[in-house]
Amino acid sequence: MTVKHKETFDTFTDSSSMVAYLSSTANGNVILVGAVDEPSAAFSQEAENALRACGATFPQPLSFRSAYALIGIKGGSKLSEVVQVEGDGYAVAVAEVKKPEPVLTMCNLYNCPSGYVLSALAMETLGASVETCCEAMGPGEQALVVRSAGFSDGNRAEFWLNGQRLYETRKRGLTVVDLWPNMTVKHIETFDTHADSLPMAAYLNSTAKGNVILVGASDDASAGMGWEAANQLRDCGATFPRPLCFRCSYTLIGVKGGSKLAEVVTKPGKGKAVSVSVLVPELLRFLPVDGGVNRACRGQSAGDNSGDHYVVVDGIETLQACKLECIRREACVGIEHRGSRCEVWTRPGGVQASIYLYGYTCLSYTPPLATTATTTMASTATTSTRAIATRFAAVDGGVNRACRGASSSDNAPSHYTVIPGIQALGDCQTECIQVVGCVGIEFSSGRCEVWIRPDGIQASIALNGFTCLSYTPPLATTTLALTATTSTRAIATRFAAVDGGVSRACRGASSSDNAPSHYTVIPGIQALGDCQAECLQVVGCVGIEFSSGRCEVWIRPDGIQASIALTGFTCQRHTTAYSVLTFGVVPVAFSIHVRIGHHVQCRSWGDLADITCC
Structure with missing residues (x-):
């Protein structure tokens, strides 16, 4: 019974702010409501419904200057409610709220704190404590938990990382949480596979190999599940230990292009499906070559097994130990393991082929700083594909240097976004690659600055204890044909306040338009800059709504057209950089070089909103 929030809403003038707040607060919270002066003039049907969701029944209508008192439960029923017309005295609501009796549950429903993970031996044990349900994790290990409840078992999918909830939803279908190998969230989306599974198949096909894929079902996920979607899930490790049935509970923790880490299916009425996995993120960077098992690594072709391609390390009894040998060597591109023999491959071109050889395992390895990636950009007439090389360069030696802008005294916070909790330089470099407009990084243990200053790091x-590196994204080339008369080029990624921005919550076509389809919720975001970074990583992002611990990435095609007053919220529109490329007075074909980061869907030029480059 501690206070979460208290606020007076002027429902004489506008009740939309109260509707927005009551819609956002958690089910099970106790809601106290009292009227002062005049509450009814602008009391809308939406406001009445929001209070009904907190137990209100309105024993008589709210009239001009009524006295009104409510004690209710969000998502539940009223405990006490009184309405008095003007002149009949106070409305007094009184209720006794009893502390609920603890309900014993299975350990598989208990959320272990950071540093602990659900014990495999205690999953079916009754209990709700660290001592009963959890076991300690080792250094560098990360704990993932996915729970799914089909329609008759609770209708919910939830996702946890190291004791912190990543996301929770009751939306129908399969929810996919896509994590980068460093365990940061790339994308979260619920796909209604009851109706159509092709959007999920398209997304899974587009995401990067080596990413950790979490999948959870709610309501029903099976009716529209097609072969293409099933095959894409198999590419993330799914094996479907039994068929996905109508309103089954289903969970998967897998690796794109790799194997499953955990997978559970339960039939309707048989309880939640719970998948748990403990992993070391660095080990996720290994992917099987041609299936991996019973394969021996080769270089450019099946006949290329030059001794110059690898270093042999004997006495390595396990595949995991062989992986660790690779991680310790800067030039490692893959491993071959059999028995106690480990080949650490260092061939610059990587492991490009393999042969069948019983008892052998061949895996490729991508270090934290990716060396190559491929992008394709299509113009009106032609398509050009070029390898992308990711490049970082030391600024003034790099080591024991802190980055600055135009001069040694220029450290304006607008030049960079702070990513806390980053423990390795390579992970900080990965954060930069994922951010549109990154020009470099400053790293110190536990803290990563991703620099986005348009003119770069100049001092x-x-x-x-600090390291400063500049970043030069790779060049991709495409050919365009355009007609015009002048030339303007500039790159700018911008966020603009909506109706002042501060203490505003975003809305769609009107102040009452808050349809969940307009946005994706990214939980656990603690800083506005991090919410902006999430937007830049999502195709079609048009803006953000941020409140502490919660980030809405808006994807409504027509953008954010309205907002409401709501304390503690910030609403910003993402003003996408547009391109104005105009040359001559006749059509002219030309090549342009576009600097593209690892996670860019669209880059463009100029300050005028005429031409978009997506």
């Missing part, structure tokens, strides 16, 4: 200062 640095000496500071022990």
Whole structure:
């Protein structure tokens, strides 16, 4: 019975702010409502419905300057409610709220705190404590938990990382949480596979190999499940231990292009499906070559097994130990393991082929700083594909240097976004690659600055324990044909306040338009800059709504056209950079070089909103 929030809403003038708040608060919370002066003039049907969701029944209508008191439960029923017309005195609501009796549940429903993971031996044990349900994790290990409840078992999918909830939903279908190998969220989306599974298949096909894929079902996920979607899930490790049936509960923790880490299916009425996995993110960077098992690595072709391609390490008894040998070597591109023999491959071109050889395992390895990726950009007439090389360069030596802008005293916070909790330089570099407009990084243990200053990092200062690196994205080339008369080029990624931005919650076509289809919720985001970064990583992002611990990435095609007043919220429109490329007075074909980061869907030029480059 501690206070979460208290606020007076002027429902004489506008009740939409109260509707927005009551819609956002958690089910099970106790809601107290009291009227002062005049509450009814602008009291809308939506406001009445929002209070009914907190137990209100309105024993008599709210009239001009009525006295009104309510004690209710969000998502439940009223405990006490009184309405008095003007002149009849106070409305007094009184209720006794009893502390609920603890309900014993299975350990598989208990959420272990950070540093612990659900014990495989205790999953079916009754209990709700660390001592009963959890076991400690080792250094560098990460704990993932996915729970699914079909329609008759609770109708919910939830996702946890190291004791923190990543996401929870009751939307119908399969929810996919896509994690980068460093365990940061790339994308979260619920696909209504009851109706159509092709959008999910398209997304899974587009995401990067090596990413960790979490999948959970709610309501029903099976009716519209096609072969293409099933095959894409198999590419993420799914084996479907039994068929996905109508309103089954289903969970998967897998690796794109790799194997499953955990997978559970339960029939309707048989309880939740719970998948648990403990992993070391660095080990996720290994992917099987041609299936991996019973394969021996080769270079450019099946006949290329030059001794110059690898280093042999004997006495390595396990595949995991062989992986660790690779991670320790800067030039490692893959491993071959059999028995106690480990080949650490260092061939610059990587492992490009394999042969069948019983008892052998061949895996490729991508280090934290990716060396190559491929992008394709299509113009009106032609398509050009080029390899992308990711490049970082030391600023003034890099080591024991802190980044600065135009001069050694220029450290404006607008130049960078802070990513806390980053423990390795390579992970900080990965954060940069994922952010549109990144020009470099400053790293110190536990803290990563992703620099986005348009003119780059031009100076640095000496500071022990810091590293400053500039970043030059790769060049992709495409050919375009355009007609016009002038030439303007500039790149800018911008966020603009909607109706002032501060203490505003975003809406769609009107102040009452808050359809869930307009946005994707990214939980656990603690800073506005991080919410902006999430937007830049999502195709079609038109803006953000941020409140502490919660980020809405808006994807409504017509953008954010309205907002409402709501304390503690911020609403910003993403003003996409547009391109104005105009040359001559006749059509002319030309090549342009576009600097593209690892996770860019669209880059463009100029300050005028005329031509979009997606």
